[in-house]
Amino acid sequence: MRWGIFIALALVWGSSFLLMKKGMRTFTYDQMGALRIVFAWLLAAALSIKDFLRLKKSDILPLFWVGLLGNGIPYYLFPLAVKHLDSGLVGIFNSLVPLFTLVTGAAFFGKFFRRIQVIGVIVGFAGAFVLLFPKMNFEVSPNLIYGSLAIISTVCYALSINTISSHLSGMRSIAITGLSLTVVGVPSLLYLFSTDFTMRLFSDPLGYTNLGIAAFLGMVNSALAIIVFNELIKLTNPLFSSSVTYFIPVVALLWGAVDGEKIGLLHLLGISTILTGVYLVNKK
DSSP: HHHHHHHHHHHHHHHHHHHHHTTTTSHHHHHHHHHHHHHHHHHHHHHHHHHHTTOOHHHHHHHHHHHHIIIIIIHHHHHHHHHHOOHHHHHHHGGGGGHHHHHHHHHHOOOOHHHHHHHHHHHHHHHHHHHHHHTOSOOOOHHHHHHHHHHHHHHHHHHHHHHHHHHHHTOOOHHHHHHHHHHHHHHHHHHTTTEEEEHHHHHHHTHHHHHHHHHHHHHIIIHHHHHHHHHHHHSHHHHHHGGGGGGGGHHHHHHHHTOOOOOOHHHHHHHHHHHHHHHHHHHO
């Protein structure tokens, strides 16, 4: 069962970056992030209405951090990164989640890891730098700036995963998703209608098509996928569940190639180095 969930999540999340890019034909990066959160929140909240009445005070703070770190910050930063980088490249950066899951787990949640895992972290970072500096030019460039946004998002994901594992393991996956998304869903809805969202929707011939893409991204790639992912965290452990990102770069790059994006030798070198690092991190 866990491997079926694992592969399904990789396929779904691997397509997210391309969907973001498509949606931003009409909407700005921040509107796309807000739309994704709002649609995800509406579905997840509807599925977890009864859990709002069972909420314990001790769960409020962990749910707040899961909502902010697991959904709020990444859902705004990733579209901005996708706007300036190939969606496949952003997908590759997402494969750093297991590495940061280990680091943040040790730093903030009292978890320990072995020497081979430390080596894996170093190798993974090396792969990320290969991708950030495509011509080995160590001057600050747009790749560095916007690639850093994607990496910050992966750190947020890692903190969220460890929070769920350490503090919310006894809560239903649907409840975790619905309650945590409420933290960012309401502010995102208010923010969305303070922008020129409606003008863009009605004036662009592709407006409703791209709104549909945002809805799919929010409901399927976010709400339903997060519910399943939260269950995977509880069924296994933070490291295994975060390793779903093994396959996300491959899926993201393939979708990017279908969309006309170029895959170069440095992309292949970077992704192979990152995956080697993630393999070492998970080696028993």
